[in-house]
Amino acid sequence: MPPSRLKPGNVHVWVVDLATAPATPDVLSPSEHARAERFRFAQDRRRFIASHAALREILATYTGRHPAALEFMTLPHGKPALLSGDLHFNLSHSGELALVALAAGSELGVDIERIRAQVEMEAIARRFFAPSETETLLAYPEPEREPAFFRCWTRKEAYVKALGGGLTISLSSFVVSLEPARAELLSGVEPPWTLHSLDVHPGYCAALAVAGHPAEISLLRWPPNR
Numbered sequence: 001m002p003p004s005r006l007k008p009g010n011v012h013v014w015v016v017d018l019a020t021a022p023a024t025p026d027v028l029s030p031s032e033h034a035r036a037e038r039f040r041f042a043q044d045r046r047r048f049i050a051s052h053a054a055l056r057e058i059l060a061t062y063t064g065r066h067p068a069a070l071e072f073m074t075l076p077h078g079k080p081a082l083l084s085g086d087l088h089f090n091l092s093h094s095g096e097l098a099l100v101a102l103a104a105g106s107e108l109g110v111d112i113e114r115i116r117a118q119v120e121m122e123a124i125a126r127r128f129f130a131p132s133e134t135e136t137l138l139a140y141p142e143p144e145r146e147p148a149f150f151r152c153w154t155r156k157e158a159y160v161k162a163l164g165g166g167l168t169i170s171l172s173s174f175v176v177s178l179e180p181a182r183a184e185l186l187s188g189v190e191p192p193w194t195l196h197s198l199d200v201h202p203g204y205c206a207a208l209a210v211a212g213h214p215a216e217i218s219l220l221r222w223p224p225n226r
């Protein structure tokens, strides 16, 4: 595959179809192998291997390195990053899809969730969301409440993942918009962060948080040419 190019200010988001992406364990590191082995169910193991193999293959096209030769470090609260260079990435997976978001020189976070029923929306909102988000959510009529819940969830997670603070960041300390058309960080956030909805696949909800205003966000499909 020809090398991928990423202009500063642009973001590439690869949508990985885990059902068709090859689950090739040979490119994984010993620690990734060990993590894969810890999954109890074969389906979860396959998805983990496919998403991490895709992450390595995608990063390889930008860095010119062999997928197996890429070296990662773990930032203080668990965010993985490349050991060298200024290519930033973030991975998210849910159901049969994974997202790999990349930017040159700008930190970013991405989150995808399969929209599923039987989620205790109100209980989760009251526990994790800011009070004004919960109020907005509960004002939606029933059929619109579920997608609004997942918009809120993925927008909050994308921002937390961009910061890299993991569970050390209180999810109720900042407020995101819930409306479909405009993903926004409404309060509790310092510049330069911006939030963006990603229209990835029916039945899924996804969001991206980036340091700065990206000039262009491109959605790309992995594996390519299928």
Ligand SMILES: CC(C)(COP(=O)(O)OP(=O)(O)OC[C@H]1O[C@@H](n2cnc3c(N)ncnc32)[C@H](O)[C@@H]1OP(=O)(O)O)[C@@H](O)C(=O)NCCC(=O)NCCS
Pocket: 077, 078, 079, 080, 090, 091, 092, 093, 094, 109, 110, 111, 112, 124, 128, 153, 156, 157, 160, 161, 162, 163, 164, 165, 166, 167, 171
């Ligand atoms: C780990 C966490 C960063 C994201 O978890 P998640 O949404 O379950 O999982 P995602 O698939 O979106 O992301 C996982 C990937 O993010 C990356 N990641 C791990 N720690 C990270 C961190 N601190 N910051 C950013 N990215 C991180 C890894 O690549 C990880 O992939 P891997 O586990 O296959 O190695 C963390 O924020 C978390 O556990 N959040 C759940 C909080 C919650 O309870 N939310 C309730 C509703 S809002």
